Amino acid sequence: MLLLPCPNCGPRNVAEFRYGGEVHPRPSDPMAVTDDAWTDFIYMRANKAGVQKEWWYHRSGCGLWFLAERDTTTNTVLRTYLPRNGR
Amino acid sequence: MTPDTPFDFAFAGRVYRAQPGDTIASALARNGVRVLSRSFKYHRPRGLLCAAGHCPNCLVQVGDEPNVRACMRLVEPEMVVEPQNAWPSLGFDLMAVVGWLDRFLPVGFYYKAFIRPRALWPWFERFLRRAAGLGRVRSTTPPGHTLKKYLHADVVVIGGGRSGLQAAIAAARAGADVALFDEHPTLGGRLNITGEETAAAERAALLAQAAVQPNLRAYTQATVLGWFEDHWLPVMQGNCLLKVRAKAVVVATGAYEQPLLFPNNDLPGIMLAGAVRRLLHGHGVKPGKRAVVVTNNDEGWAVAAELLAAGVTVAALADTRLPDGGSARALPGVTVFWGHTVARGEGRGTLRRVWLAPLTEGGESARPTQAIPCDLLVVAAGSTPANGLLYQAGARIAYDEGIGQFVVQELPPGVFAAGRVTGRMGGDAAAIGRQAAAFALGETPNPAPIADDAPALPAPCYRPTPGKAFVCFCEDVTAKDIATAVAEGFDSLELVKRYATVTMGPCQGKMCAAASIHLTAAATGRAIAATGVTTARPPMTPVPLGVLAGPHLEPLRRTPLDEWHRRHGARMLVAGLWHRPEHYGDPTAEVLAVRQAVGLIDVSTLGKLRLTGPGVPAFLDRLYTTRMGDLPVGRVRYGLMANDEGVILDDGVTARLGEQEWYTTTTTGNAEAIYEWLQWWAQAGWGQGVHITDVTEDFAAFNLAGPQARAVLQALTTADLSNEAFPYLHVRQFDIAGVPCRVLRIGFTGELSYEIHCPAGFGLHVWEALLEAGAAFGIRPFGVEAQRVLRLEKAHIIIGQDTDAMSDPLSAGMAWAVKFDKADFLGRRSLVRVNSLGLRQRLVGFEVLTPGVTPEEGLQIVAPNGDGRPAIIGWVTSSRYSPTLGRAIGLCWLPADLAARPGAVFTIHRDAGPVQARVHHGPFYDPTGARLRG
Ligand code: FES
Numbered sequence A: 001m002l003l004l005p006c007p008n009c010g011p012r013n014v015a016e017f018r019y020g021g022e023v024h025p026r027p028s029d030p031m032a033v034t035d036d037a038w039t040d041f042i043y044m045r046a047n048k049a050g051v052q053k054e055w056w057y058h059r060s061g062c063g064l065w066f067l068a069e070r071d072t073t074t075n076t077v078l079r080t081y082l083p084r085n086g087r
Numbered sequence B: 001m002t003p004d005t006p007f008d009f010a011f012a013g014r015v016y017r018a019q020p021g022d023t024i025a026s027a028l029a030r031n032g033v034r035v036l037s038r039s040f041k042y043h044r045p046r047g048l049l050c051a052a053g054h055c056p057n058c059l060v061q062v063g064d065e066p067n068v069r070a071c072m073r074l075v076e077p078e079m080v081v082e083p084q085n086a087w088p089s090l091g092f093d094l095m096a097v098v099g100w101l102d103r104f105l106p107v108g109f110y111y112k113a114f115i116r117p118r119a120l121w122p123w124f125e126r127f128l129r130r131a132a133g134l135g136r137v138r139s140t141t142p143p144g145h146t147l148k149k150y151l152h153a154d155v156v157v158i159g160g161g162r163s164g165l166q167a168a169i170a171a172a173r174a175g176a177d178v179a180l181f182d183e184h185p186t187l188g189g190r191l192n193i194t195g196e197e198t199a200a201a202e203r204a205a206l207l208a209q210a211a212v213q214p215n216l217r218a219y220t221q222a223t224v225l226g227w228f229e230d231h232w233l234p235v236m237q238g239n240c241l242l243k244v245r246a247k248a249v250v251v252a253t254g255a256y257e258q259p260l261l262f263p264n265n266d267l268p269g270i271m272l273a274g275a276v277r278r279l280l281h282g283h284g285v286k287p288g289k290r291a292v293v294v295t296n297n298d299e300g301w302a303v304a305a306e307l308l309a310a311g312v313t314v315a316a317l318a319d320t321r322l323p324d325g326g327s328a329r330a331l332p333g334v335t336v337f338w339g340h341t342v343a344r345g346e347g348r349g350t351l352r353r354v355w356l357a358p359l360t361e362g363g364e365s366a367r368p369t370q371a372i373p374c375d376l377l378v379v380a381a382g383s384t385p386a387n388g389l390l391y392q393a394g395a396r397i398a399y400d401e402g403i404g405q406f407v408v409q410e411l412p413p414g415v416f417a418a419g420r421v422t423g424r425m426g427g428d429a430a431a432i433g434r435q436a437a438a439f440a441l442g443e444t445p446n447p448a449p450i451a452d453d454a455p456a457l458p459a460p461c462y463r464p465t466p467g468k469a470f471v472c473f474c475e476d477v478t479a480k481d482i483a484t485a486v487a488e489g490f491d492s493l494e495l496v497k498r499y500a501t502v503t504m505g506p507c508q509g510k511m512c513a514a515a516s517i518h519l520t521a522a523a524t525g526r527a528i529a530a531t532g533v534t535t536a537r538p539p540m541t542p543v544p545l546g547v548l549a550g551p552h553l554e555p556l557r558r559t560p561l562d563e564w565h566r567r568h569g570a571r572m573l574v575a576g577l578w579h580r581p582e583h584y585g586d587p588t589a590e591v592l593a594v595r596q597a598v599g600l601i602d603v604s605t606l607g608k609l610r611l612t613g614p615g616v617p618a619f620l621d622r623l624y625t626t627r628m629g630d631l632p633v634g635r636v637r638y639g640l641m642a643n644d645e646g647v648i649l650d651d652g653v654t655a656r657l658g659e660q661e662w663y664t665t666t667t668t669g670n671a672e673a674i675y676e677w678l679q680w681w682a683q684a685g686w687g688q689g690v691h692i693t694d695v696t697e698d699f700a701a702f703n704l705a706g707p708q709a710r711a712v713l714q715a716l717t718t719a720d721l722s723n724e725a726f727p728y729l730h731v732r733q734f735d736i737a738g739v740p741c742r743v744l745r746i747g748f749t750g751e752l753s754y755e756i757h758c759p760a761g762f763g764l765h766v767w768e769a770l771l772e773a774g775a776a777f778g779i780r781p782f783g784v785e786a787q788r789v790l791r792l793e794k795a796h797i798i799i800g801q802d803t804d805a806m807s808d809p810l811s812a813g814m815a816w817a818v819k820f821d822k823a824d825f826l827g828r829r830s831l832v833r834v835n836s837l838g839l840r841q842r843l844v845g846f847e848v849l850t851p852g853v854t855p856e857e858g859l860q861i862v863a864p865n866g867d868g869r870p871a872i873i874g875w876v877t878s879s880r881y882s883p884t885l886g887r888a889i890g891l892c893w894l895p896a897d898l899a900a901r902p903g904a905v906f907t908i909h910r911d912a913g914p915v916q917a918r919v920h921h922g923p924f925y926d927p928t929g930a931r932l933r934g
């Protein structure tokens, strides 16, 4: 089981966390984007092989939503940090 | 626990005598029992082979527990041991005819035999089920008691042999907190069995050194099942699964002795040198009367000398080397055959004699020349490193021409290897232990590997002698089967593995992985290095599912009134982790009480959130499809939440308690998810000036509902409850029965009702006071079932029952709850599109026309399609008999055009016959809502 460093609590078993998916910021004015672009935003993910920015929630801990950079090919977490304006 | 005098146990229906310290296998060997099991496919007799837990031969059933390795389990008084896979008995196994039929069970028979004729398959299946499989799971066995424990260590050492002990002691001396795991009942590994005089002394010294280290914990009969990220190790110890987190891991798992490949190499009486030495020196048991030793290294000579010393006749020693290849010792009375190997074994049931053959210059065995009667053949023909855990940990493992084996080349951070697992005979394990401690304590990177000039492990010989030579004892795969698989086109190692099932049995490749590489290489004509290795995966040894599952524990949430409910005959219902009253005996009476007098329900399970701060109005307006930001102080409003797909997430009410304080409820089931959802949006950027606190467990909550609700409540408070002072959809805070409460005038049930939230600790007091005050008005507590009927009479939806992951508010008939004139909110963009495309399905009410029938929830709604056959056009999500209305009503999804026509009749498909129903719009009961506003 992976150890994930919560920016508040330090390294904890990944089972304490909820995965929140890859970071894909919401368009700031949804009405300004086309139907296709909106559909992409809702349903499409990059599913990157490599370093991915993603959300984690320290559910059984401090309740923090934070960001992690994780290499999806090796499952190594490079760093975790607090979000700034959703990214 | 362990007895210190001899005792009795049973095997295959007979009683035998065991000595203290015996394993099941050593006790049976002591009593001359040689056949322990029957093989998986051909039902050939099998006996003790490795005595080290590495092969499938000694799997037995102990009481209700199948697949116990007899050589690893200490025998206990009165233990009842049964052989497996033998029918009707071990000595006379009818299934052994399969052995003569082997040409009908070719390699890959799983995929090609028994397929035709199809009609015979059920017969084949019954036969195969009896023939295959290991052990019996008795369905009558009570569920076992299993445990789960967590353990942390700076350094974990896997393997308690000489190297493991040395590494563990050194790491502990360096100040690390060390945990040592060994799968055998006793520590010491090969020191227990070599019989060398110095070994016992060395073992005692190491154990003494370990014992004085308070920071060294040793676990025996503890099997490390695998390696997972960040040094997370599942360890099975009896019925307990230890979950171990280490900072550094030293793998000192040693090596697996390998069998030789010659016809009948599986006859009971053929044992690996380690098994012979364990019986001799570990248990004082003579493994046979007349032995032949075959070897390709010096160990065979040592074992021969030990057998002689124990009084066993050694008839011959065959050494595959030439006379100058090894250090010959004097073995009085033993005929030595240099440059010879065993060409075949013979015997019915057990070994009677072996044929020796000289080796040709190319290393093939020539025609057998000598037949030597014996009941024991000792195979001392090399070992292969037990590096599966290193492989799992990400070590680079490659073929080393010099050593003649696949050995570890490079280790990942925090992983160390000590002893024979490296492919060499020993090395400085203490230095490795110190390195591991330094890594764990200082997080220093792995140092350069210590130059190791220890001699290489003797490499096994994998050249098969033609005939039925078993490579894989688990699955009865022969050397010829592997050649056949390659000839049939399965020409890579991974394909051979899957087709022939070699390495896929209970031994997990310990006895056969290396051999299958060599045989595949030979058959494909590729180099060993290019043939590669198969992926090592957890678990390293078979593990009972119960051990993985652990104890069956589930958190349970009880409301503050739980005990009261149970005392008053409530039938409890599981709702997520909560237990809630379904009813108190008569749900119909409960419904009628609410409609005609007054009722009280415990709704403490609702999610409850406190929001504070100046940013809350804007935040709520973005999260709800309804308008929330302009909610005045003292008011309550229904709220509906959707996600950006436009799918309904949850609903509840929000009360504004003060200028900067809001109180929001969520549905019971979604409480946690909605809290996380709100937190996400708040923390991800929309939360300036917003504070969210989950206060679900701080408050007890009840709904007092019915025409008499005001009168009951008034008896317990001085607050003005008149409709003018406290109207519908308002919130007030006042004392009830002396307890400060927040009271919300809302009406899920359709009657005048007060939702009372009070500090959880006073819940029982307020609840009982309300029931007492209500007695004169005919009050009844009611449960979830009555509430479902009451809300259905009002056609209120339940999120998750009437809606699913595809339901949007417009289709669910809640367009009134979507405020398109608000600025951006979650779901708006998608709902604009839904609106412009028009609805396909709609959630709508129905009344049942067929008398006497209440259709079950989940039934399908059908209509004839073009060719006159019924097609599914919708489904029922809620359905109840309404005692108030005297007929069955419900909610269902229908095509939008049909749903739009009140009174339109449709058909619900039901096994007992079709049910007619008609579309109904709006609440079934009190459509104007006069009662709840009154
Ligand atoms: S003899 Fe017990 S596992 Fe090999």
Ligand SMILES: [Zn+2]
Binding pocket: A006, A007, A008, A009, A010, A058, A061, A062, A063, A064
């Ligand atoms: Zn945390």
